[in-house]
Amino acid sequence: MIAELVSLLVVFVLAMFVGFEVITKVPPTLHTPLMSGSNAISGITIIGALIIAGRGDSVVTSWLGLIAVIFAMINVVGGFLVTDRMLEMFKKKPEEKRS
Amino acid sequence: MNPALIKLFYLLAAVMFIVGLKRLSSPRTARSGNWIGALGMLIAIVATALFTGILTWTMVIAGLIIGSLIGLLLAKTVKMTAMPEMVALLNGFGGGASALVAAAEFLSPTSEVGVGAPFHVNLTVGLSVFVGALTFSGSLVAFLKLREWITGRAVTYPLQKTLNALLLAATAGAIVWLVLQPQAGWIFAILGGLAFLLGILSVIPIGGADMPVVISLLNSYSGIAAAMTGFVINNEGLVVSGALVGASGIILTQIMCKAMNRSLTNVLFGAFGSTVQQVGPGAGPAVAAGAKVYREITHEDTAVMLAYSKLVVVAPGYGLAVAQAQHEVRELADLLEKRGVEVKYAIHPVAGRMPGHMNVLLAEANVPYDKLLDMDQINPEFEHTDVVLVIGANDVVNPAARHDKASPIYGMPILDVDKAQNVIVLKRSMRPGFAGIDNELFYEPRTRMLFGDAKDSMKKLVAETKVVE
Numbered sequence: 030m031i032a033e034l035v036s037l038l039v040v041f042v043l044a045m046f047v048g049f050e051v052i053t054k055v056p057p058t059l060h061t062p063l064m065s066g067s068n069a070i071s072g073i074t075i076i077g078a079l080i081i082a083g084r085g086d087s088v089v090t091s092w093l094g095l096i097a098v099i100f101a102m103i104n105v106v107g108g109f110l111v112t113d114r115m116l117e118m119f120k121k122k123p124e125e126k127r128s
Numbered sequence: 129m130n131p132a133l134i135k136l137f138y139l140l141a142a143v144m145f146i147v148g149l150k151r152l153s154s155p156r157t158a159r160s161g162n163w164i165g166a167l168g169m170l171i172a173i174v175a176t177a178l179f180t181g182i183l184t185w186t187m188v189i190a191g192l193i194i195g196s197l198i199g200l201l202l203a204k205t206v207k208m209t210a211m212p213e214m215v216a217l218l219n220g221f222g223g224g225a226s227a228l229v230a231a232a233e234f235l236s237p238t239s240e241v242g243v244g245a246p247f248h249v250n251l252t253v254g255l256s257v258f259v260g261a262l263t264f265s266g267s268l269v270a271f272l273k274l275r276e277w278i279t280g281r282a283v284t285y286p287l288q289k290t291l292n293a294l295l296l297a298a299t300a301g302a303i304v305w306l307v308l309q310p311q312a313g314w315i316f317a318i319l320g321g322l323a324f325l326l327g328i329l330s331v332i333p334i335g336g337a338d339m340p341v342v343i344s345l346l347n348s349y350s351g352i353a354a355a356m357t358g359f360v361i362n363n364e365g366l367v368v369s370g371a372l373v374g375a376s377g378i379i380l381t382q383i384m385c386k387a388m389n390r391s392l393t394n395v396l397f398g399a400f401g402s403t404v405q406q407v408g409p410g411a412g413p414a415v416a417a418g419a420k421v422y423r424e425i426t427h428e429d430t431a432v433m434l435a436y437s438k439l440v441v442v443a444p445g446y447g448l449a450v451a452q453a454q455h456e457v458r459e460l461a462d463l464l465e466k467r468g469v470e471v472k473y474a475i476h477p478v479a480g481r482m483p484g485h486m487n488v489l490l491a492e493a494n495v496p497y498d499k500l501l502d503m504d505q506i507n508p509e510f511e512h513t514d515v516v517l518v519i520g521a522n523d524v525v526n527p528a529a530r531h532d533k534a535s536p537i538y539g540m541p542i543l544d545v546d547k548a549q550n551v552i553v554l555k556r557s558m559r560p561g562f563a564g565i566d567n568e569l570f571y572e573p574r575t576r577m578l579f580g581d582a583k584d585s586m587k588k589l590v591a592e593t594k595v596v597e
Contacts, residue, residue, distance in 0.1 A: 040371075103199040
């Protein structure tokens with residue numbers, strides 16, 4: 030068990046460094062889409078929520094699982110879609126003006 | 129399927145998240161990057177649903193449908209001006225989901241977590257619930273503040289810091305207790321409650337102008353919460369993705385703090401902007417503030433001044449978002465550009481209520497992103513700028529930050545708009561901004577005040593500019 034924990038810790042620390050490297054290159058103009066997009070990624074907790082909601086081992090955990098799936102899904106769907114809506118607007122040359 | 133093979137799908141998802149984030153380094157590739165991330169998420173969800181041996185589908189399907197519909201509705205209906213609230217809310221849901229997963233795992237009779245589990249497993253449960261619940265309630269308070277359903281100002285009361293410190297200590301105590309006595313289920317409920325309360329009480333004393341820091345920090349927490357939950361359910365996918373988001377939030381927090389020249393501790397515990405500095409007796413638009421005199425300008429004169437300029441720089445702030453004047457700004461810029469006037473935009477890192485807030489607003493109004501210049505790029509240009517239009521920005525253009533050691537914002541890097549030939553400040557009244565500090569810029573000889581609602585003023589400027597010969 031402790032070996033699992035340590036190997037997860039290794040993964041965690043290395044992923045943090047990858048994160049720092051990648052994110053530092055994001056220009057300030059995209060900081061809001063970065064937040065909403067990375068936020069959608071933190072909805073990965075949906076994996077855990079699905080496992081618990083689908084295990085059905087007690088009434089309490091099933092309901093907790095359901096709420097967790099809903100929360101995580103709002104996070105995922107809302108996050109990626111709203112990021113797309115924002116990124117669609119970032120253009121170099123403006124098109125026909127919208128009213 | 130062999131559990132080890134499922135992990136390959138999670139690895140694929142994590143790689144796609146990293147590639148997606150990498151493509152955010154340029155507005156050209158960003159949109160496809162976001163879709164690569166979304167596809168990674170889809171792969172993770174489908175792999176989990178099909179290959180982890182789900183027994184009861186009711187809750188799974190119901191949750192997926194309800195959550196997707198709410199997410200879809202939120203994403204499609206939210207106004208661009210309400211983006212800070214939206215991000216705060218999404219942070220909260222992420223944190224809440226992570227806390228719930230950890231809680232369910234602890235309470236589940238079949239999992240390896242809880243009673244009888246080694247202490248380090250229950251430690252990760254405790255941390256996961258702590259960070260998750262804190263993120264959830266803190267984000268909700270940030271959301272309510274940004275919506276102005278509760279006051280956006282810093283709320284302070286006696287012994288606030290002491291109380292928060294005690295709460296934090298109690299939460300730490302509850303985690304230790306949980307690790308030592310996992311059979312005591314009630315301590316688990318107390319831990320959740322304490323973390324929830326701490327989230328509320330630690331965001332309440334933070335004023336509106338400091339919101340960019342808080343949102344970035346909560347963003348980071350939501351990632352850390354997901355990573356912690358990964359430790360609980362022993363899943364590398366969650367750990368990697370959570371760490372990426374955690375790192376992203378930390379970087380943004382650092383950038384925001386640097387842009388305000390303040391430490392994170394100062395932002396979190398300084399209660400900036402709890403009081404409003406009164407400007408002379410009976411401060412208001414009609415009176416000169418104390419001995420200091422400001423000068424007004426009409427829309428007509430402003431339009432003439434703009435029309436005969438070579439270079440005009442727009443310095444937007446939160447007021448632009450409140451007035452929703454971004455489309456009118458663009459319209460005015462179009463008119464000026466037709467006359468051969470060059471128009472640029474000066475974006476301070478903490479203008480608005482979250483990182484990149486102004487960029488999103490102006491992008492919505494179809495302003496090309498290469499005209500939005502960062503503070504470091506635009507500051508050398510103010511010297512040969514004819515007119516700066518300050519629209520709803522305040523503290524980020526206050527020259528006191530450069531020289532007045534007594535000023536609370538001393539040392540904060542600012543847009544040097546006062547170096548331009550003319551400065552026109554669009555403002556509702558002479559009331560100080562969110563940080564509650566009077567702005568010397570308003571009394572400079574080269575500054576003119578244009579009072580009124582920003583959207584209304586911009587409309588008048590557009591009309592007046594059209595008739596300038």
